[in-house]
Structures are given as structure tokens and as C-alpha cells.
Amino acid sequence: MNSISPNLNIMIKACEKASKVIIRDFGEVENLQVAKKGPRDFVTKTDKRVEEILIQELTRSKKHYSFLTEESGIIENNDKNKTWIIDPIDGTTNFLHGIPHFSISIALKIDNELKSAIIHDPIKNEMFFADKDNGAYFNNQRIRVSKRNLLEDCLFGTNIPGIKSTDLNVRCLGSAALDLAYVSSGRLDGFFQNNLNIWDVAAGILIIEEAGGKINNFRDDKISNINLRASSTNIYSKMMENLDNF
DSSP states (O other), X not given: OOOOOHHHHHHHHHHHHHHHHHHHHHHHHHHHTTSSSOSHHHHHHHHHHHHHXXXXXXXXXXXXXXXXXXXXXXXXXXXEEEEEEEEEEETHHHHXXXXXXXXXXXXXXXXXXXXXXXXXXXXXXXXXXXXXXXOEEETTEEOOOOOOOOGGGOOEEOOHHHHHTOOSOEEOOSOHHHHHHHHHHTSSSEEEEEEEOHHHHHHHHHHHHHTTEEEOOOXXXXXXXXXXXXXXXXXXXXXXXXXXXX
16 A cells, blocks of 8 residues: 555544544434434534544644534635545434444545545444545555446446436435445445535545546535536446436
8 A cells, every 4th residue: 555645644543533432422323213302413413523523633733724514614724725624424314313324524625626535434444545646545455446337237326316317226325425435446336416515525536536436527616516426437428328317
């Protein structure tokens, strides 16, 4: 494995610390399923607490970097051209229902270019990460997108509207960030979903590109209402032909 950047090393350590809270709280969610109030308020607090830890850990090393997060929105610091983009728990509905499929997602954008990214699944202890021009990795092993050429052999990640709009073989797994991580490692062959937020997809975009995949063009200054398409270069055109009405 190539050496990783200092920024990515900081991101990994922040994820490892925040994941301890997620794992602990996820163990409590099952007990709350039968409670009268239910687990929703508890999960909201976990989401915010995880974000606080990530912000604290990243700020400790990079005091002047700015933030764009799901819970807090834009936090401008002295260095406005260096921004951490954070989704503390991508897949909160899964978390809420005790389904062990969700992730922490962090990307670093410098001068409007994604430079480092990580998607961490704390329950499975799986970490997907990349630095710009340095390749993509899964738990320290180099990864590449799928080599499949035939659509009938391929599997795609999407959401419920996506399932209704295509005849492709699809799965709705409930975490866009993990879907993109799975595309980068060849578990999924492609991904398509509309109306996403930048914190859902920023990390996955860089990891897929560094794994040799292709992402559709969209305005890189958009924060919300992002329509994303991603796959290997082998099937990208074929996938797009099947998504004319989506």
C-alpha cells in the first residue's frame, strides 16, 4: 500500500474514535425498539454526538479548516478553501431499526477539489479510503471497480424511486455512502440515485474515481438535489441508456 496523506491519517483516527460511540449506542437501539417513546430521539442524539466528536478530532489537528456537515451545516473558519464534508451516520433509518448497515463518511475538499475521502462501516469494521492520485483502498488493500461487461451480470445500488424506474438488477441497501464504497470495490457494479446531498456522496465520488470508476458530471458547488450516476467505465454508457426516464 502507498503511504497515505497526513490529512487522511487524521480522518481515519477521527472515524475510529467516533465509531466507538456508534457501536455502543447501536447496542442500545435494539432494547429501545419496544419502548413507548421509541429509539428516534436516541438516534438523533447519537448522530449529533458523532458529528461533534468528528469535528473536535479534525479541528484538533487542523484548527482553521471549515466544515460542511449534515447536522450543523456550514461552519466557516479562517481557511474557507479547505473544508471537511461530513455525514456522521449515513443510513440512519437502518440504525434506527437495528439494521447493521450504515457508515461514517468524511471528505476533504481543498480549492474546490476533493483531495481525501473515507467511508467507515463501524459494525463490520470495514474502511474504504482514498487520496487524490494515490489509488483507492479497502482495509489497506488496493481496490478497483468491477470488470463485468454484461448488464445482466451486474448489480446496482439505488433507492425506492430508482427501483421503480428501471429493469436493471438493483438493491436498495439504505446507505448511499456504502453503496458508493461497494461500487469502488466491485461489490456493486453501479449506483444511481436522485436528490442526494453532498455529504452523502462526496467521499464516495473520490473513492470511486481513484478505483478507476466513472461519475456523471454535475455542478461541484451543489450542496443538495444532486443526481448521481456511478459505475465502472465498462458499463457506464449501457447503464445510462437504461436510466433515460430517471
